[in-house]
Amino acid sequence: MNRFVFIFIGIASAFITYRCSILKTNRHDIQEIKWPKPVYDFSSNSISQVGFELGRKLFYDPILSRDSSVSCATCHLQYTGFAHVDHAVSHGIDGRKGTRNAPALINLSWKKFFHWDGGVNHIDVQAINPITSSLEMDNTLEEVIRRLSSNEEYKYLFQNVFSSKEITTAQIMTAITQFTRSLISQNSKYDKVMRKEEGYTFTEQEKNGLQLFRNHCASCHQEPLFTVNKLKCNGLPMNPLINDVGRYAITGNPEDSLMFMIPTLRNIEYTFPYMHDGRFKKLKEVINYYCNEIDTRNTYLSKELQEPIRLSSDDQKDLLAFLLTLTDKDFLFDPKFSYPKN
Amino acid sequence: MLSLSGRAQNDLIFLPCIKNEAIVLNHPISDGVNTYTFNVLKLYLSNFQGKNSSGETSLLMPLALVDLEHPDTRNLGTIQQPLSSISFNFGTDSLTNVSGVLDGPVDPINGMYWAWNSGYINLKAEGFFTDSLNNTIPFEFHIGGYLPPFPTAQNITFDSLENSKIPSVILNMNEWLAIVIKEGHTNVMVPGKIATEISKRIKESILLSHTNE
Numbered sequence: 001m002n003r004f005v006f007i008f009i010g011i012a013s014a015f016i017t018y019r020c021s022i023l024k025t026n027r028h029d030i031q032e033i034k035w036p037k038p039v040y041d042f043s044s045n046s047i048s049q050v051g052f053e054l055g056r057k058l059f060y061d062p063i064l065s066r067d068s069s070v071s072c073a074t075c076h077l078q079y080t081g082f083a084h085v086d087h088a089v090s091h092g093i094d095g096r097k098g099t100r101n102a103p104a105l106i107n108l109s110w111k112k113f114f115h116w117d118g119g120v121n122h123i124d125v126q127a128i129n130p131i132t133s134s135l136e137m138d139n140t141l142e143e144v145i146r147r148l149s150s151n152e153e154y155k156y157l158f159q160n161v162f163s164s165k166e167i168t169t170a171q172i173m174t175a176i177t178q179f180t181r182s183l184i185s186q187n188s189k190y191d192k193v194m195r196k197e198e199g200y201t202f203t204e205q206e207k208n209g210l211q212l213f214r215n216h217c218a219s220c221h222q223e224p225l226f227t228v229n230k231l232k233c234n235g236l237p238m239n240p241l242i243n244d245v246g247r248y249a250i251t252g253n254p255e256d257s258l259m260f261m262i263p264t265l266r267n268i269e270y271t272f273p274y275m276h277d278g279r280f281k282k283l284k285e286v287i288n289y290y291c292n293e294i295d296t297r298n299t300y301l302s303k304e305l306q307e308p309i310r311l312s313s314d315d316q317k318d319l320l321a322f323l324l325t326l327t328d329k330d331f332l333f334d335p336k337f338s339y340p341k342n
Numbered sequence: 343m344l345s346l347s348g349r350a351q352n353d354l355i356f357l358p359c360i361k362n363e364a365i366v367l368n369h370p371i372s373d374g375v376n377t378y379t380f381n382v383l384k385l386y387l388s389n390f391q392g393k394n395s396s397g398e399t400s401l402l403m404p405l406a407l408v409d410l411e412h413p414d415t416r417n418l419g420t421i422q423q424p425l426s427s428i429s430f431n432f433g434t435d436s437l438t439n440v441s442g443v444l445d446g447p448v449d450p451i452n453g454m455y456w457a458w459n460s461g462y463i464n465l466k467a468e469g470f471f472t473d474s475l476n477n478t479i480p481f482e483f484h485i486g487g488y489l490p491p492f493p494t495a496q497n498i499t500f501d502s503l504e505n506s507k508i509p510s511v512i513l514n515m516n517e518w519l520a521i522v523i524k525e526g527h528t529n530v531m532v533p534g535k536i537a538t539e540i541s542k543r544i545k546e547s548i549l550l551s552h553t554n555e
Contacts, residue, residue: 124442
């Protein structure tokens with residue numbers, strides 16, 4: 001990988017994306033806005049070429065799982081926005097099934113909380129969960145360190161990154177996040193139109209879809225991240241087979257019942273199935289749910305959804321057309337994020 | 343009687359006890375009524391500060407994991423001068439809980455980190471409780487949580503120390519464990535109201551001892 005690529009990766013996450021001007025438009029007005037400042041403190045773990053490569057290798061290596069059968073990439077596939085399309089919920093070793101849909105890994109440096117219930121408060125500790133969860137990799141940190149420490153290639157790579165002969169939990173976790181924090185998607189048609197790049201314009205249908213989006217969806221899926229990175233109850237009835245109470249399981253506060261993380265809509269075309277339990281396979285089903293199926297009597301329903309969203313069939317199609325402009329194929333098929341060949 | 347072999351005169355010691363008798367893992371110990379056997383006992387102490395007679399405050403120990411599997415961890419360090427007061431936290435502070443992955447005593451490999459609900463377990467106690475009627479009850483307490491309204495870190499201050507002696511700090515586990523178990527709580531594994539109430543009981547069970555060994 002050449003030097004330019006890593007200048008992009010390292011700098012983009014901290015500066016370029018932050019400073020990158022995009023254009024907020026409506027039918028009559030064009031107003032320049034900036035990306036918000038990333039949540040992640042880059043001074044504590046700046047991205048280097050060797051750190052990124054080590055993180056990528058760990059991300060794709062099943063050595064992290066107890067029986068060496070499952071890697072991070074098993075449930076987070078690049079070409080589906082680092083989400084999981086095969087199953088409604090994630091699955092781990094021995095075919096064990098979890099209770100939630102594997103979320104997309106996109107623009108993580110802007111996230112303050114992780115997992116559908118927001119139970120993880122820092123990206124650098126996130127990977128501890130899938131590694132040690134009995135439903136996912138079912139391993140221990142001691143065993144992971146033992147395996148990596150007895151592997152000559154990893155010993156060399158860790159020493160090269162951290163200048164230390166001893167491999168530690170912190171080194172493993174921060175190496176993984178050097179890779180996952182680099183998963184920045186900002187080159188969709190939407191982005192190109194907003195940046196006024198030559199040759200990129202919205203169709204009339206997409207323009208109308210954008211307007212509908214801003215009127216009905218943007219309070220939770222705010223541009224340019226297409227999420228406000230908060231937890232809300234969207235009114236989905238609880239699946240009685242899972243009885244997932246959402247954020248309430250973390251805080252013990254009844255007011256947090258059935259609250260789940262608002263996901264980004266970037267690359268939403270490819271990150272199916274949808275919702276925390278993957279109950280919807282198609283975007284049309286999601287739009288239909290918000291337009292026609294929300295039970296407004298739900299005690300926990302977020303205030304943003306108290307007023308029913310009424311969209312005609314044509315408007316629903318226009319909204320869908322706009323959402324497809326959030327697909328960033330440069331990101332989905334970028335070889336620097338794919339399985340390491342060497 | 344407290345007992346800690348090899349203790350130097352100026353060492354600051356934290357002793358988990360049953361009725362002032364130091365706990366040893368996997369050895370039954372009685373408070374005169376109930377008997378306790380601990381298989382696991384670990385806890386965090388942080389921001390241990392001392393004040394001398396001139397009113398100067400110094401940080402004696404930023405953070406420690408006391409783990410009875412490694413009895414030496416009960417020794418928190420050497421005090422250089424007589425102190426008039428000490429203060430410390432039972433548990434880890436909120437900043438530690440939101441700082442990502444850390445090394446040393448707070449390395450998640452020590453088994454005191456909740457992966458599903460970020461944050462540290464401030465006290466882990468697992469074992470068996472036998473009451474006066476010979477009923478044996480297994481217990482498992484993972485007391486932690488830093489978010490309001492259910493924080494579990496507790497600040498403890500002892501003033502008016504005897505300047506001539508370095509005290510031991512003891513945690514009489516029987517003072518809270520017997521009560522909590524008799525209230526019906528034998529497994530507390532999540533942050534919340536009960537964990538916070540237990541952390542307050544733990545605070546009340548920590549006291550000083552000037553016992554000479």
